[in-house]
Amino acid sequence: MDTIGFEQHDHKSCVQGALSAVEAQCAAHKLQFTPVRRRVLEILLSEHRAMGAYEILDVLRDEGLGSQPPVAYRALDFLVSHRFAHKVERLNAFIACTHPGQTHTPAFLICRNCDAVAEAHAEPTRGILGKAADEAGFAIEQAVVEAVGLCPNCREGHPACA
Amino acid sequence: MDTIGFEQHDHKSCVQGALSAVEAQCAAHKLQFTPVRRRVLEILLSEHRAMGAYEILDVLRDEGLGSQPPVAYRALDFLVSHRFAHKVERLNAFIACTHPGQTHTPAFLICRNCDAVAEAHAEPTRGILGKAADEAGFAIEQAVVEAVGLCPNCREGHPACA
DNA sequence: TGCTGATGCGTTATGATATTACATACAATG
DNA sequence: CATTGTATGTAATATCATAACGCATCAGCA
Ligand SMILES: [Zn+2]
Ligand SMILES: [Zn+2]
Ligand SMILES: [Zn+2]
Ligand SMILES: [Zn+2]
Numbered sequence: 001m002d003t004i005g006f007e008q009h010d011h012k013s014c015v016q017g018a019l020s021a022v023e024a025q026c027a028a029h030k031l032q033f034t035p036v037r038r039r040v041l042e043i044l045l046s047e048h049r050a051m052g053a054y055e056i057l058d059v060l061r062d063e064g065l066g067s068q069p070p071v072a073y074r075a076l077d078f079l080v081s082h083r084f085a086h087k088v089e090r091l092n093a094f095i096a097c098t099h100p101g102q103t104h105t106p107a108f109l110i111c112r113n114c115d116a117v118a119e120a121h122a123e124p125t126r127g128i129l130g131k132a133a134d135e136a137g138f139a140i141e142q143a144v145v146e147a148v149g150l151c152p153n154c155r156e157g158h159p160a161c162a
Numbered sequence: 163m164d165t166i167g168f169e170q171h172d173h174k175s176c177v178q179g180a181l182s183a184v185e186a187q188c189a190a191h192k193l194q195f196t197p198v199r200r201r202v203l204e205i206l207l208s209e210h211r212a213m214g215a216y217e218i219l220d221v222l223r224d225e226g227l228g229s230q231p232p233v234a235y236r237a238l239d240f241l242v243s244h245r246f247a248h249k250v251e252r253l254n255a256f257i258a259c260t261h262p263g264q265t266h267t268p269a270f271l272i273c274r275n276c277d278a279v280a281e282a283h284a285e286p287t288r289g290i291l292g293k294a295a296d297e298a299g300f301a302i303e304q305a306v307v308e309a310v311g312l313c314p315n316c317r318e319g320h321p322a323c324a
Numbered sequence: 325t326g327c328t329g330a331t332g333c334g335t336t337a338t339g340a341t342a343t344t345a346c347a348t349a350c351a352a353t354g
Numbered sequence: 355c356a357t358t359g360t361a362t363g364t365a366a367t368a369t370c371a372t373a374a375c376g377c378a379t380c381a382g383c384a
Contacts, residue, residue: 006298034361053341068364073342089251090306092341092370107291109300120294124309127289129269132282136168137314138271144252146306147286152299196332215370230335235371240332254341254370 006109006118006151015045021100022084031082036065040075041096044085050093050110050117088117090146095119105143111151118151168271168280168313177207183262184246193244198227202237203258206247212255212272212279250279252308257281267305273313280313 022041026033043059044051057072066072076094079085084100087093088108097106098119107122124130124143133140184203188195205221206213219234228234238256241247246262249255250270259268260281269284286292286305295302 006300032361036362066363069342070344070364071362074362089308107294109295109298109302111300112303118298118300120291120298123290129282129284129307129309132269133271133309133311136271136280136282137317138168138273138280138309139311139317140271140309141274141311142309144306144308144310145291146251147291147295147300147302148305149295149301149303155299155301194332198333228334231371232335232373233333236333 006116006153011046011048014048015042018045018096018098018100025082025084025101029082031078036060036071037075037078039063039065040072041079041084044079044094044096048096049115050088050091050095052091052093056094086119088146089144090148091115091117105145107145108147109151110146110148111154112148113150113154116151116153168278168315173208173210176210177204180207180258180260180262187244187246187263191244193240198222198233199237199240201225201227202234203241203246206241206256206258210258211277212250212253212257214253214255218256248281250308251306252310253277253279267307269307270309271313272308272310273316274310275312275316278313278315 019038019042023033025031039060040056043056053069053072053076056076057066057069060066060071076085076087079096080087080094083097083103085094085096086106086108088095088110090108090110095108095117105122105124107120109118109120111117122143122145124140124145125133129143130140132138181200181204185195187193201222202218205218215231215234215238218238219228219231222228222234238247238249241258242249242256245259245265247256247258248268248270250257250272252270252272257270257279267284267286269282271280271282273279284305284307286302286307287295291305292302294300
């Protein structure tokens with residue numbers, strides 16, 4: 001099941017599966033999956049939405065795991081740089097990756113009504129953007145693809161908005 | 163000539179052309195192209211790069227056109243909402259549109275070495291992202307497409323980076 | 325003319341996001 | 355057991371953005 005995010009699902013196993021995958025990745029690549037890093041990923045996974053760094057920090061602080069911004073940002077940097085989480089630029093927020101370990105270019109569908117975020121996939125080097133980059137002689141290394149709109153639930157709920 | 167941005171060009175006429183186009187648009191749509199708004203666009207056009215709001219504000223302040231952040235942000239909101247400028251989310255910065263008036267979905271090629279930004283075009287509702295959105299029942303209204311990499315000049319200058 | 329609403333601007337204050345810099349802890353290496 | 359590299363703790367600061375209020379201007383209208 002390769003859900004892209006707005007459907008109902010077995011959240012508990014979704015969290016467990018992602019955690020296990022990340023653990024395996026860290027073990028395989030000798031990455032230190034420290035308590036803070038692990039906890040931040042757990043928070044992101046369990047909330048299943050994009051969260052600001054300070055929002056995460058609030059949780060860490062309550063749990064005695066850290067109280068200053070760098071604690072949260074460092075953990076997030078680790079997760080993002082290893083693709084266990086992604087930054088949603090449009091929201092200045094972070095979200096757990098829905099398929100850690102697989103190399104991929106995330107693309108996000110962001111609901112402007114309920115703030116739900118789903119992770120899809122982009123292939124930046126293909127399509128019209130890749131063509132433009134080729135013509136310009138630009139070497140794409142990384143891409144941010146984020147669509148803002150209405151998620152299926154909100155289209156139903158507020159048909160006027162659709 | 164539909165340049166997408168890294169080449170040398172006749173910058174003076176590039177600025178003039180864009181300004182004229184925006185003036186015409188404003189006249190046609192009864193938009194108030196006030197001195198502050200005009201000056202902010204001129205600054206963005208003449209610098210021909212992505213600039214932070216405070217950087218723009220510094221210029222305005224020197225010229226006696228405004229000294230507090232809301233002055234810059236309000237002018238930028240106007241320019242962005244009418245598509246005379248765009249926000250580059252990845253840089254938290256703003257850049258003049260290279261073809262104001264035409265309805266379009268901008269996509270940016272951002273050089274990580276020299277910070278040059280070129281505007282290309284995306285068609286978010288097509289391609290793999292549009293397909294994913296359709297399948298998910300998500301209605302795309304707007305898209306952020308930003309590629310980070312090396313521009314042609316920097317690829318030459320630092321071949322090791324390429 | 326005088327009222328009224330809409331829009332833009334001036335200013336203060338504050339909020340939200342992110343980083344620098346330096347000190348400390350600790351495990352792995354030799 | 356000294357050295358080194360990596361992670362964490364903490365204070366301070368930098369950067370990006372908005373809320374809220376009041377005033378000025380101008381168009382539409384009684
Ligand atoms: Zn992902
Ligand atoms: Zn929604
Ligand atoms: Zn444009
Ligand atoms: Zn460059």
